[in-house]
Amino acid sequence: DAGVTQSPTxxxxxxxxxxxxxxxPKSGHDTVSWYQQALGQGPQFIFQYYEEEExxxxxxxxxxxxxxxxxxxxxxxxxxxxLGDSALYLCASSLSGIAGDTQYFGPGTRLTVL
Amino acid sequence: xxxxxxSPEALRLQEGESSSLNCSYxxxxxxxxxWYRQDPGKGPEFLFTLYSAGEEKEKERLKATITxxxxxxxxxxxxxxxxxxxxxxxxxxxxxxxxxxxxxxxxTVLP
Numbered sequence: 001d002a003g004v005t006q007s008p009t010x011x012x013x014x015x016x017x018x019x020x021x022x023x024x025p026k027s028g029h030d031t032v033s034w035y036q037q038a039l040g041q042g043p044q045f046i047f048q049y050y051e052e053e054e055x056x057x058x059x060x061x062x063x064x065x066x067x068x069x070x071x072x073x074x075x076x077x078x079x080x081x082x083l084g085d086s087a088l089y090l091c092a093s094s095l096s097g098i099a100g101d102t103q104y105f106g107p108g109t110r111l112t113v114l
Numbered sequence: 115x116x117x118x119x120x121s122p123e124a125l126r127l128q129e130g131e132s133s134s135l136n137c138s139y140x141x142x143x144x145x146x147x148x149w150y151r152q153d154p155g156k157g158p159e160f161l162f163t164l165y166s167a168g169e170e171k172e173k174e175r176l177k178a179t180i181t182x183x184x185x186x187x188x189x190x191x192x193x194x195x196x197x198x199x200x201x202x203x204x205x206x207x208x209x210x211x212x213x214x215x216x217x218x219x220x221x222t223v224l225p
Contacts, residue, residue, distance in 0.1 A: 006157075033211070033212070043158070043203075043213070043215050045212035045213060048211045058212060090157050100145035100146035100205050101146070102148065103213060105150070105157035105158045105160070108156065108157045
């Protein structure tokens with residue numbers, strides 16, 4: 001049973017550039033959430049996608065946007081990169097985003113902004 | 115606003131020395147409390163979900179318990195391979211679809 005997969009594993013960008021991160025959910029899951037994890041901190045919620053729509057959003061600026069495709073996979077886009085965007089970006093999948101449902105995480109994408 | 119506080123920040127144990135990690139939470143209606151294990155540079159690995167006070171879950175050397183204000187992760191006779199950061203997270207009625215995480219407890223088990 002395939003778990004959550006993310007690509008790429010690592011990414012290096014410079015300030016002002018744009019980046020796209022990709023996620024495929026666990027088999028049978030239809031909901032994808034994105035989190036940002038700074039070093040030494042717990043993950044911070046960015047947003048959640050269900051039925052190709054953003055259903056809930058955390059305290060992140062509009063530079064962070066996303067998309068969900070009909071096959072439930074998802075992309076996270078970050079525009080106008082800042083040094084502070086350097087972090088581990090985690091994708092989590094769940095079933096229908098039911099409140100209290102367990103979210104399963106992928107291995108993450110390590111983004112470094114120079 | 116949901117809040118999660120984990121203690122201690124770091125814990126060093128000798129192999130076989132049992133201990134407990136604490137997760138204190140404040141939420142507007144608990145929908146679920148989650149424990150994850152995270153190895154350096156990796157994504158969090160799911161351990162347990164607890165839904166209401168008094169519930170207990172067990173897996174190998176780990177046991178999770180919960181009250182109305184806090185949850186504990188008990189580690190019995192730990193081994194060096196249990197070394198990792200343990201994260202606690204909550205989902206609440208006020209923010210049902212997002213997980214709010216604590217900063218984690220970094221556990222080191224010495225042989």
